[in-house]
Amino acid sequence: EAQVTQNPRYLITVTGKKLTVTCSQNMNHEYMSWYRQDPGLGLRQIYYSMNVEVTDKGDVPEGYKVSRKEKRNFPLILESPSPNQTSLYFCASSDIAGVGYEQYFGPGTRLTVT
Amino acid sequence: GENVEQHPSTLSVQEGDSAVIKCTYSDSASNYFPWYKQELGKGPQLIIDIRSNVGEKKDQRIAVTLNKTAKHFSLHITETQPEDSAVYFCAATGTYKYIFGTGTRLKVLA
Numbered sequence: 001e002a003q004v005t006q007n008p009r010y011l012i013t014v015t016g017k018k019l020t021v022t023c024s025q026n027m028n029h030e031y032m033s034w035y036r037q038d039p040g041l042g043l044r045q046i047y048y049s050m051n052v053e054v055t056d057k058g059d060v061p062e063g064y065k066v067s068r069k070e071k072r073n074f075p076l077i078l079e080s081p082s083p084n085q086t087s088l089y090f091c092a093s094s095d096i097a098g099v100g101y102e103q104y105f106g107p108g109t110r111l112t113v114t
Numbered sequence: 115g116e117n118v119e120q121h122p123s124t125l126s127v128q129e130g131d132s133a134v135i136k137c138t139y140s141d142s143a144s145n146y147f148p149w150y151k152q153e154l155g156k157g158p159q160l161i162i163d164i165r166s167n168v169g170e171k172k173d174q175r176i177a178v179t180l181n182k183t184a185k186h187f188s189l190h191i192t193e194t195q196p197e198d199s200a201v202y203f204c205a206a207t208g209t210y211k212y213i214f215g216t217g218t219r220l221k222v223l224a
Contacts, residue, residue, distance in 0.1 A: 042120070044214070045211060048211065059213070090158070100146040105157030
């Protein structure tokens with residue numbers, strides 16, 4: 001089954017404790033992206049990757065890191081989480097690293113930072 | 115910076131009526147405009163999209179219109195059904211960077 005998977009689905013952590021949210025897709029997609037969803041703010045793009053070893057900042061990259069060492073994986077790293085990073089996070093991928101292709105979203109990771 | 119404004123934030127319609135959601139974008143370089151539907155507890159899913167060289171696109175009960183001059187695009191759902199109840203997001207992009215609207219919660223009342 002073609003899908004985007006994220007782990008963990010739920011995470012409660014404390015301020016300053018480094019964490020990684022994994023994202024994996026089995027569709028051989030070049031483009032992958034991370035979003036955060038907050039009430040009243042919609043979806044905001046954190047980082048995206050056009051292909052292996054190629055990443056760029058979205059609208060809200062502060063406090064996050066990403067890496068793309070393999071085509072299928074695109075982990076999101078929070079080196080020192082803070083309470084304002086409490087949010088619902090989505091990973092997405094699309095077929096071609098360009099404009100105008102359907103993004104497939106993962107099921108989401110709900111992160112709480114206390 | 116670039117932004118996409120989406121209205122209304124909530125919309126209630128009677129089953130069988132039509133629903134219209136409107137978005138306005140700021141970046142003139144935007145040339146792809148997708149609409150996503152998000153059901154409770156799930157990730158967004160593409161329902162229809164339109165490119166800048168097209169003014170209107172239809173897929174059964176769903177249609178999208180684009181006015182590039184006004185930087186405005188809209189989602190139209192006809193003959194609404196209870197299963198259309200969800201949150202809808204518009205988005206715009208001209209590169210690899212996507213800007214999403216703030217979402218519209220649509221409730222279809224039986």
